[in-house]
Amino acid sequence: MQVDSAQKKAIEHDRGPMLVLAGPGSGKTLVITRRTQWLIEKAGVAPGNILVVTFTRAAAGEMRSRFDRLMDGRHLPVSFGTFHAVFFTILKYAYNYRVDNILSEDEKYGILRDIVHQIDVEMDDEKDFLMNIAGEISRVKGDMMPLEHFYSANCSKDVFEDIYAGYEQKLRRMRRLDYDDMLVQTWQLFKERPDILLAWQKKYTYILIDEFQDINRIQYEIIRMLARPENNLFVVGDDDQSIYRFRGARPEILLGFTKDYPGAEMTVLNRNYRSTGSIVARAEGLIRHNEHRYAKHMTASREKGREVFVKAFKKPTDQYLKMIREIVDMHEQQGIAWEQIAVIFRTNIQMSGLVEQFMVYNVPFVMKDSVPNIYEHWIAKDIFAYMNIAFGNNSRADYLRIINRPNRYISRSYLDEDPVNLSNVKDYLENREWMMERIEQLEYDLYMLASMGPYPAIQYIRHSIGYDEYLKEYAMGRGIKGDDLLEVLDELMDKSHAYKTWEEWFKAIEQYSETLKIRSRQRFEAAEGVRLLTMHGAKGLEYDVVYIPDANDGLMPHKKAATESDKEEERRMFYVAMTRAKNDLRVYFTRERYGKASEMSPFVGEFLAF
Ligand SMILES: Nc1ncnc2c1ncn2[C@@H]1O[C@H](COP(=O)(O)OP(=O)(O)OP(=O)(O)O)[C@@H](O)[C@H]1O
Numbered sequence: 003m004q005v006d007s008a009q010k011k012a013i014e015h016d017r018g019p020m021l022v023l024a025g026p027g028s029g030k031t032l033v034i035t036r037r038t039q040w041l042i043e044k045a046g047v048a049p050g051n052i053l054v055v056t057f058t059r060a061a062a063g064e065m066r067s068r069f070d071r072l073m074d075g076r077h078l079p080v081s082f083g084t085f086h087a088v089f090f091t092i093l094k095y096a097y098n099y100r101v102d103n104i105l106s107e108d109e110k111y112g113i114l115r116d117i118v119h120q121i122d123v124e125m126d127d128e129k130d131f132l133m134n135i136a137g138e139i140s141r142v143k144g145d146m147m148p149l150e151h152f153y154s155a156n157c158s159k160d161v162f163e164d165i166y167a168g169y170e171q172k173l174r175r176m177r178r179l180d181y182d183d184m185l186v187q188t189w190q191l192f193k194e195r196p197d198i199l200l201a202w203q204k205k206y207t208y209i210l211i212d213e214f215q216d217i218n219r220i221q222y223e224i225i226r227m228l229a230r231p232e233n234n235l236f237v238v239g240d241d242d243q244s245i246y247r248f249r250g251a252r253p254e255i256l257l258g259f260t261k262d263y264p265g266a267e268m269t270v271l272n273r274n275y276r277s278t279g280s281i282v283a284r285a286e287g288l289i290r291h292n293e294h295r296y297a298k299h300m301t302a303s304r305e306k307g308r309e310v311f312v313k314a315f316k317k318p319t320d321q322y323l324k325m326i327r328e329i330v331d332m333h334e335q336q337g338i339a340w341e342q343i344a345v346i347f348r349t350n351i352q353m354s355g356l357v358e359q360f361m362v363y364n365v366p367f368v369m370k371d372s373v374p375n376i377y378e379h380w381i382a383k384d385i386f387a388y389m390n391i392a393f394g395n396n397s398r399a400d401y402l403r404i405i406n407r408p409n410r411y412i413s414r415s416y417l418d419e420d421p422v423n424l425s426n427v428k429d430y431l432e433n434r435e436w437m438m439e440r441i442e443q444l445e446y447d448l449y450m451l452a453s454m455g456p457y458p459a460i461q462y463i464r465h466s467i468g469y470d471e472y473l474k475e476y477a478m479g480r481g482i483k484g485d486d487l488l489e490v491l492d493e494l495m496d497k498s499h500a501y502k503t504w505e506e507w508f509k510a511i512e513q514y515s516e517t518l519k520i521r522s523r524q525r526f527e528a529a530e531g532v533r534l535l536t537m538h539g540a541k542g543l544e545y546d547v548v549y550i551p552d553a554n555d556g557l558m559p560h561k562k563a564a565t566e567s568d569k570e571e572e573r574r575m576f577y578v579a580m581t582r583a584k585n586d587l588r589v590y591f592t593r594e595r596y597g598k599a600s601e602m603s604p605f606v607g608e609f610l611a612f
Contacts, residue, residue: 061213272299274581282581375514416431546583
């Protein structure tokens with residue numbers, strides 16, 4: 003393969019620091035593997051002195067095998083690894099750590115759960131809460147931030163500090179380290195032991211880093227130490243594809259690289275070898291609206307191809323049905339492999355509508371991230387508990403779920419039998435008229451629900467029983483957005499439309515949940531089927547055909563994106579999704595969501611106007 007002049011400049015860079023700004027499909031992997039070859043064959047660098055760092059294990063594996071192929075299958079001792087793998091090796095030599103010193107994700111959540119139960123924290127959904135707290139702990143460590151300067155978005159400052167302290171104590175007692183500790187401890191080791199640092203500096207005299215826009219503060223500080231004194235540091239990245247700010251990525255490090263290394267060379271890989279001219283031009287039309295970026299003009303090496311296809315639909319289901327017809331046609335008539343077709347969503351929650359339709363029409367599919375099952379959401383469980391009771395299954399667990407949702411001011415201690423018998427409860431409450439009234443009202447509501455199909459029953463629970471009001475108060479009391487909770491109900495109602503009886507719906511839910519479980523266990527790379535991905539999960543991948551459905555305002559950009567910089571990150575996500583397409587990009591949006599009017603994503607307007 004003939005390399006272009008910008009690629010050549012990067013591959014043949016001799017000594018000292020270099021920044022390679024590389025657009026999508028511009029041959030980053032090619033440049034890194036060819037440069038590694040060049041260093042060995044032309045600059046005489048020993049393979050063992052070269053370190054190539056990537057962000058995921060999959061990327062390290064891919065890089066290694068592409069390099070091996072380039073070297074005609076000779077397996078040279080170049081180190082390819084993620085930051086964590088490289089730093090863990092360094093720690094292993096220093097402290098005799100073994101792999102079982104690394105904390106597993108399950109252990110991490112077990113420890114956090116115990117601490118949270120001990121200090122009795124208030125939270126809506128335990129799983130979500132723990133995940134957010136784990137993310138915040140990781141960010142404090144990755145940003146090298148003093149704990150006292152950190153404010154949690156999920157609980158009070160004191161509670162966060164207690165959780166953090168409890169977590170750290172437990173890890174030390176177990177002699178375990180989490181992924182972030184690998185970074186923190188390597189940094190400390192290098193600071194405290196110049197002799198050890200020197201040994202590693204001598205080992206890795208040439209360092210190459212891929213996806214440099216995703217680096218965090220502590221990773222960068224360690225790499226800076228390691229690269230001294232010669233600073234043969236070769237970094238490749240694309241600020242326009244930085245979409246991991248929530249995980250601690252700091253793209254400003256890439257943009258500030260030439261300030262940190264004033265003599266650094268720089269080159270821009272701006273030729274896209276992946277996508278057709280139309281896709282490259284539209285993607286550029288979008289990303290140029292970001293102000294905080296290194297402006298680069300991408301050119302396409304391929305022909306113009308077909309225009310990016312944008313289409314409006316009335317409802318989400320119309321859009322899914324059309325996609326299914328097209329996808330089956332592409333596969334059957336044009337012979338496009340299922341695996342070459344990807345559907346990219348902003349969030350994985352969005353996927354359930356298409357997944358259900360794929361199941362109905364038997365289209366094979368595979369998901370990269372597991373899709374949360376809406377029927378297991380606590381709000382769905384409340385609705386189902388109401389219905390279980392209405393149908394005569396008076397389990398205490400169901401009663402405890404709903405008795406104070408909405409608040410009826412009835413203490414759990416009155417519900418001490420299993421199954422619950424409301425007549426007995428009324429007997430206890432004989433003298434308390436206001437409580438009696440509430441129980442009688444509940445009896446009446448349950449009687450009404452028993453004769454209703456799914457859609458009217460949810461409507462009744464929301465508006466006549468007052469569940470919507472309860473959710474709004476619940477959200478207000480916790481400082482969270484009520485709209486997000488109400489949306490779960492909207493989504494359930496949307497789905498309930500298709501079923502006349504609860505029996506039918508419950509059966510379909512069981513089937514759906516079972517299939518979802520099986521699909522989530524399938525290995526993404528190996529399985530056959532259309533690829534369903536989130537924008538985050540799509541990073542680094544490429545497909546013949548890419549669909550971006552639900553390109554609606556509120557989702558793209560997501561309504562949670564409040565600041566200008568949040569919106570720029572959303573635009574980058576959309577850009578990453580668009581640039582995964584090689585030949586055919588289809589962007590769909592709907593005029594309605596949950597029965598309410600909805601607008602096209604402003605991003606679509608931006609790229610269409612270009
Ligand atoms: N000089 C070249 N001539 C022909 N094809 C090339 C050239 N350079 C790269 N390519 C091809 O372009 C495609 C994209 O390259 P690569 O996968 O390295 O992109 P990337 O920069 O990592 O993309 P992204 O950042 O979007 O994930 C590959 O199929 C690669 O073989």
